[in-house]
Amino acid sequence: MLHSKVLLPRTWSLLGGLWLWRTAFSPHIQICLMQQQIKGWQRILSTSCANCAKNQRLRQKRVISEKKLTRYFIDHRRVSVTGGHGGQGINSFYSEPRKEFGGPDGGNGGDGGHVILKVDQQIKSLNLVLPLYRGFDGEKGGSKNCYGANGGYTYVKVPVGTLVKENGKTVANLAQHGEEYVAAYGGTGGKGNRFFLSNENRAPVTDTAGEPGQKRVLDLELKIMAHAGLVGFPNAGKSSLLRAISNAKPAVAPYPFTTLNPHVGIVNYQDYEQVSVADVPGIIRGAHLNRGLGLTFLRHIEHCRFLLFVVDLSVSEPWIQLQDLKYELDQYEEGLSKRPHVVIGNKIDLPQSKANLLLLKEQVEQRVIPLSALTGDNLEELLLHLKELYDCYVNAEQSHKQNSVKW
Ligand SMILES: Nc1nc2c(ncn2[C@@H]2O[C@H](COP(=O)(O)OP(=O)(O)OP(=O)(O)O)[C@@H](O)[C@H]2O)c(=O)[nH]1
Numbered sequence: 001m002l003h004s005k006v007l008l009p010r011t012w013s014l015l016g017g018l019w020l021w022r023t024a025f026s027p028h029i030q031i032c033l034m035q036q037q038i039k040g041w042q043r044i045l046s047t048s049c050a051n052c053a054k055n056q057r058l059r060q061k062r063v064i065s066e067k068k069l070t071r072y073f074i075d076h077r078r079v080s081v082t083g084g085h086g087g088q089g090i091n092s093f094y095s096e097p098r099k100e101f102g103g104p105d106g107g108n109g110g111d112g113g114h115v116i117l118k119v120d121q122q123i124k125s126l127n128l129v130l131p132l133y134r135g136f137d138g139e140k141g142g143s144k145n146c147y148g149a150n151g152g153y154t155y156v157k158v159p160v161g162t163l164v165k166e167n168g169k170t171v172a173n174l175a176q177h178g179e180e181y182v183a184a185y186g187g188t189g190g191k192g193n194r195f196f197l198s199n200e201n202r203a204p205v206t207d208t209a210g211e212p213g214q215k216r217v218l219d220l221e222l223k224i225m226a227h228a229g230l231v232g233f234p235n236a237g238k239s240s241l242l243r244a245i246s247n248a249k250p251a252v253a254p255y256p257f258t259t260l261n262p263h264v265g266i267v268n269y270q271d272y273e274q275v276s277v278a279d280v281p282g283i284i285r286g287a288h289l290n291r292g293l294g295l296t297f298l299r300h301i302e303h304c305r306f307l308l309f310v311v312d313l314s315v316s317e318p319w320i321q322l323q324d325l326k327y328e329l330d331q332y333e334e335g336l337s338k339r340p341h342v343v344i345g346n347k348i349d350l351p352q353s354k355a356n357l358l359l360l361k362e363q364v365e366q367r368v369i370p371l372s373a374l375t376g377d378n379l380e381e382l383l384l385h386l387k388e389l390y391d392c393y394v395n396a397e398q399s400h401k402q403n404s405v406k407w
Pocket residue numbers: 232233234235236237238239240241251252253254255256257258259260281282283346347348349350371372373374375
């Protein structure tokens with residue numbers, strides 16, 4: 001029973017209305033109407049939930065530390081794949097009243113299921129790929145010549161542009177949506193004793209076990225992680241910049257190595273083009289020798305088509321940062337720093353940055369875009385230049401008769 005104070009005045013009026021209808025309509029119609037009325041009460045009585053939802057909407061999104069961020073971009077995965085085991089063949093003889101020796105009727109086992117990598121253009125990162133996959137086993141055969149069912153295929157969805165490597169050698173380049181690659185074949189099913197029936201042997205008692213599935217360790221690697229990569233020293237403001245130009249929410253804090261995993265944000269343009277930008281953890285001197293967060297992060301940069309070098313204009317001699325960054329990239333892979341790029345001078349809002357910007361422009365031949373990721377000053381210039389770099393990339397791919405990666 002509901003307490004009378006719990007019900008609102010409107011609810012009471014509805015109850016009164018129901019009492020009047022009871023006398024006017026037949027029992028069946030009354031029941032239908034009652035049900036509708038009860039739904040109505042629920043709506044009235046659940047106004048507190050609506051208020052909760054309203055308050056939740058007003059609440060601000062918290063800045064979560066990097067260690068608590070569960071969503072980040074993964075462009076490399078080592079995965080162990082094993083095909084399903086073939087089903088056991090069966091040893092059986094047919095027998096029924098008046099047909100006592102009906103002959104061998106043991107069926108074959110089913111084949112084990114394959115593990116298949118399948119390209120899905122909806123998937124962008126390898127974070128859904130698990131470290132271990134095992135195909136379904138085939139079922140064992142049955143009497144009366146029944147074959148065991150084959151194990152179903154196990155599909156692993158991977159993004160477009162996934163390279164499959166085994167012992168360092170590329171074994172597959174999955175470049176088209178829907179393309180499939182059998183990573184591990186399932187084992188063939190065993191034979192039942194019916195299989196061994198011959199003129200020489202009318203009552204075979206042999207049956208064989210199913211074969212084990214193929215076992216492989218594969219490295220899945222994305223050829224392109226993002227169109228643009230933000231390259232800079234720790235604390236240069238890469239994550240702040242990605243937050244400013246896209247919807248991505250990497251952690252930002254005033255200490256080095258805040259970003260521990262790469263994050264990818266999408267910049268949307270009015271012509272519906274989308275440019276992806278990757279925030280890569282900070283690089284320090286000696287990164288090519290695996291110092292700091294090391295070589296893994298240089299590999300992320302290798303998977304970007306053009307680079308955005310972010311330098312902190314508030315430190316003295318910012319061009320030294322730029323030289324160090326280029327040196328580290330070239331030590332990792334010759335010519336990596338020569339990819340199409342632009343230099344971004346961040347933190348222009350700080351007082352010492354203006355003077356440093358002039359010095360940087362004197363030292364550096366390339367274009368320097370001064371901006372502030374914090375206040376949003378001059379972000380438009382970066383966004384326009386980003387689109388130019390993207391258009392150049394698309395044209396270059398078209399001239400090589402290759403499809404550019406769309407996000
Ligand atoms: N004044 C000012 N501060 C900025 C600007 N951009 C970033 N910062 C600050 O610089 C600090 C580091 O910023 P992050 O975006 O975390 O730097 P990061 O390059 O991602 O650093 P790591 O993840 O450690 O590599 C934060 O305290 C930011 O608030 C800017 O344009 N102006």
